[in-house]
Amino acid sequence: MSEQQLTTLGQFIIEKQKDFAFAKGELSRILRDIGIAAKIISREVNKAGLTHILGDYGSVNVQGEDVKKLDIIGNETFIWALEKGGEVCAMASEENDEMIPLKGAYSKSGNYVICIDPLDGSSNIDVNVSIGTIFSVYRRVSPSGSEPTLQDVLQPGNQLVAAGYVVYGSSTMLVYSTGKGVNGFTLDPSIGEFCLSHPNIQTPADGKIYSINEGNAAEFPEGIKNYLAWVKETDKATSRPYSARYIGSMVADFHRNLLKGGVFIYPPTAKAPNGKLRLLFECIPMGFISIQAGGKAHTGQMSVLDVMPEQLHQRVPIVMGSANMVDNVLKFLQNK
Ligand code: AFP
Numbered sequence: 001m002s003e004q005q006l007t008t009l010g011q012f013i014i015e016k017q018k019d020f021a022f023a024k025g026e027l028s029r030i031l032r033d034i035g036i037a038a039k040i041i042s043r044e045v046n047k048a049g050l051t052h053i054l055g056d057y058g059s060v061n062v063q064g065e066d067v068k069k070l071d072i073i074g075n076e077t078f079i080w081a082l083e084k085g086g087e088v089c090a091m092a093s094e095e096n097d098e099m100i101p102l103k104g105a106y107s108k109s110g111n112y113v114i115c116i117d118p119l120d121g122s123s124n125i126d127v128n129v130s131i132g133t134i135f136s137v138y139r140r141v142s143p144s145g146s147e148p149t150l151q152d153v154l155q156p157g158n159q160l161v162a163a164g165y166v167v168y169g170s171s172t173m174l175v176y177s178t179g180k181g182v183n184g185f186t187l188d189p190s191i192g193e194f195c196l197s198h199p200n201i202q203t204p205a206d207g208k209i210y211s212i213n214e215g216n217a218a219e220f221p222e223g224i225k226n227y228l229a230w231v232k233e234t235d236k237a238t239s240r241p242y243s244a245r246y247i248g249s250m251v252a253d254f255h256r257n258l259l260k261g262g263v264f265i266y267p268p269t270a271k272a273p274n275g276k277l278r279l280l281f282e283c284i285p286m287g288f289i290s291i292q293a294g295g296k297a298h299t300g301q302m303s304v305l306d307v308m309p310e311q312l313h314q315r316v317p318i319v320m321g322s323a324n325m326v327d328n329v330l331k332f333l334q335n336k
């Protein structure tokens with residue numbers, strides 16, 4: 001693509017602001033700030049092996065400096081970027097037990113809150129495998145100018161204003177939606193900009209990929225065990241056997257399935273009856289993207305966007321991806 005044809009994330013956000021009557025540009029500025037934080041984290045991820053930021057938080061390097069784990073750097077980068085902007089009054093992060101009221105000069109009057117998983121898949125960081133950032137944006141429910149409350153961040157996905165993710169893979173991509181479709185931007189390091197590379201992403205209704213940690217199969221519900229036996233059968237008409245693909249970084253597994261067609265499942269297990277993934281930080285935002293791209297996202301009981309969060313770090317089982325594949329998994333779950 002020639003440079004004249006490029007659309008940067010910043011240009012795209014401003015263009016799209018016109019879609020929202022009475023928009024004051026606050027959401028646009030939040031998305032811009034998220035883009036800036038993502039570029040900084042991408043830079044840190046890319047040089048992680050060189051600069052002693054791999055490994056456990058709490059240790060000290062040979063220069064006597066604190067070694068910061070990348071997920072701490074990611075968290076601090078988002079707090080910095082959002083405090084500078086002033087449109088966001090509070091943030092909830094996978095990295096913090098409690099909600100974080102932001103302390104920027106204008107934060108208190110910010111009309112939005114953000115939930116974030118700054119570095120999802122962190123067990124993959126040390127081995128140079130794709131990881132990601134997941135974010136979601138809500139309007140606060142408490143009055144502007146007051147102290148933000150937990151109710152501001154404990155909102156169901158059907159109240160989302162925007163959500164998205166960044167995948168730090170063979171290239172860095174930012175994918176987001178404001179409820180009017182899904183668009184993907186690839187970071188061009190030569191100009192330091194996210195450029196529109198995947199406009200209006202539609203996920204295929206069917207696919208041949210299933211993504212699940214099958215090592216836990218003995219503990220899965222009967223319906224999932226039956227589904228896993230079914231995907232391995234040979235049947236030309238339904239393109240079986242399916243391919244198993246599981247990276248262990250949900251953002252990367254999700255991103256591949258979004259583009260190629262597939263289903264991602266993290267079911268309840270005997271050890272983790274609500275599954276492992278967090279409702280606010282992982283399942284709602286990724287479910288929103290899936291649904292906006294024409295896919296589905298379900299807990300086995302209801303659409304993930306209809307779950308009313310009760311706790312910041314609440315977990316839910318999740319089945320999400322290509323619509324027909326999700327329906328099929330749900331059928332297996334119902335028939336047990
Ligand atoms: P970490 O951030 O602790 O690596 O967890 C990643 C994750 O939340 C999600 O990205 C993966 O899909 C899932 O956990 C992997 O969990 P299992 O190791 O139990 O399969």
